[in-house]
Amino acid sequence: MKLHVEIEGEKVLLEVEREGGRVVAEAGGRRYELEVRGVGEGEYLLLHEGRVYECRVEQAQGARERGEMRVAVGAGEYAVTLTDTKHLRGARIAAGEHGGRAQVVAPMPGKVVRVLVERGQAVESGAGVVVVEAMKMQNELKSPKAGTVVELRVEPGATVNAGEVLAVIE
């Protein structure tokens, strides 16, 4: 199996062959012969030259189609994006700022308690746009850039999901 892997901003070509408890892999030209033991759902114990790597793979819901995973190795954690060279899946969707537009995105689920701007209003970079409350804490979401509020998609009292676009600044 051949995959393009993006990890911590580095792109590497990964080739992995598994036969039962043995794995031969080549990552970015580095060759590994490993022992692998499945120790639970998404959990792998990898042994490389006597060293133990306890790995736990989490595929976030919805992120699976994009090939995005989080992998814990011991107490460390990495964001990993896989692209299968066969399916060419995992084409990453550019999010956030593109062109002259920037989005104000809800970083967590919550309830909108206040909207601090109006459509058409000019805002400075860092100016408060929307206040979202979750777990009894109020968080002021700020404009990522200076510009004009061209879209305002929520009003006070609305419930929002993580990742939902609340406003667009141009």
Add this chain to the structure above:
Amino acid sequence: MFKKILIANRGEIAVRVMRACREMDISPVAVYSEADASALHVRLADEAYLLGPAPSVESYLRIDRVIASARESGAEAIHPGYGFLAENATFARAVSQAGLVFVGPSPEAMELMGSKTSARRAALAAGAPVVPGATEALASVEEARETAARVGYPVMLKAVAGGGGKGMRLVASEDELPSAFETARSEAASAFGDPSVYIEKAVERPRHIEIQIFADSQGSFVHLGERECSIQRRHQKVIEECPSPINDARLREAMGATAIEIARAANYVGAGTVEFLVSDVTREFYFLEMNTRLQVEHPVTELVTGLDLVREQIRVAAGLPLSFTQDEVRWTGHAVECRVYAEDPERDFMPSPGRITHLRVPAGPGVRDDGGVYQGAEVSIYYDPLVSKLAAWGRTRAEAIERMRRALSEYTVGGIKTTLPFFREVMRDEEFAAGRLDTGFIPRFNERRAAESSRADEPSHEEIVRRDMAAIAAALAYSESERRGPQPQPSQAEPSRWKMAGRVALHNSRV
């Protein structure tokens, strides 16, 4: 002694109180909301009673339902834990009117200390130093402006009915005041049902140090030394220690004596905590507030003194004298506690609710984990995101930190973000190791981290191998899921749980 106690709380503190009950051969009774039907505190109880729907105003804050459950179960006493009804004098009164025992101080003491302005007056009357500021609620933003100008910027805006950092804002200058005033008021209103706020002068490089006190109904008062709680985010504690790294016996005695005077003035009975701000520059201390309940961070005091504060609370509530005297209190070694929250430290500690898909809790010498969850449990959007309190004890502060570092490396939680990665870094931080703590620690720590990562060298060979292992594990998981074929996406099959919750909340606010 009581035969049965109802615990009017949830999560790790409900579990903690049950442990003391079990040791005392008292049968623990749980109460729960619809969201907590299979929560750990329910699973560990002898009996469990449903209070109502998930939102706490319809469940854990329903005084009538809690008391009805106690009556139905035949419990003789109610332990409130912390949060929810723990500092609600109306509840304490309703409990005694129902012929039950409230495990905590009298409603009068709670009322006196529950309002920050009357607490300040009481502290002044007891001869305790207080931070300059107004003791009255501010009527308008104009009044706030005048008071702030009088005590001088920077100032702190605080909720009169406050606690837990809610409704609290640091204001550096006059132009920040109107918006901070509004936010603090609205946060106070939603958290405590009372929007009143007041102003205090902000102390320079303040250390947050508190004294644990205990009193019985026979009139004995003792203090159990201090806890350092300077490491805070959003004015909420995340790391606590006993003793403070200052570890000054004379300062401890002075603060302890002051705390006892304040408690005495309030006719206090049971466990209480007197919070002080200590200037790191002058070592002067000022009364901040008194919490009329058990504190989240009580385990560090327990580890160092060897006492069980919940057991002592229950004994005192049953009318027994304290099981120890001031002279018998010994402080041995050092303890550190990290509050493991379901929050993302990489995104400014944003809440990260969800299902815990994986959980491995550390154990071993000198390590204590007070948890409230299990693998498969849900961290709900409705409640405080505290998952567990991890504490470590050592003969010295350095040894306690080494143990904490080891325990943190064993601790793994999957499915949600937690504050664990943040703690792992703090335990390796030089300023932390040196004990240079004040409430500005986290912002400074973040700056150091940012500076460090910007001048980061090429990753080491060891790090490159670790990343490759992560990539290989991801590929193995991918190939296994490919073999199983596409799975239904539950996120599309069922409506968002959050939106459902929103509808429930909306519906209830209409009626």
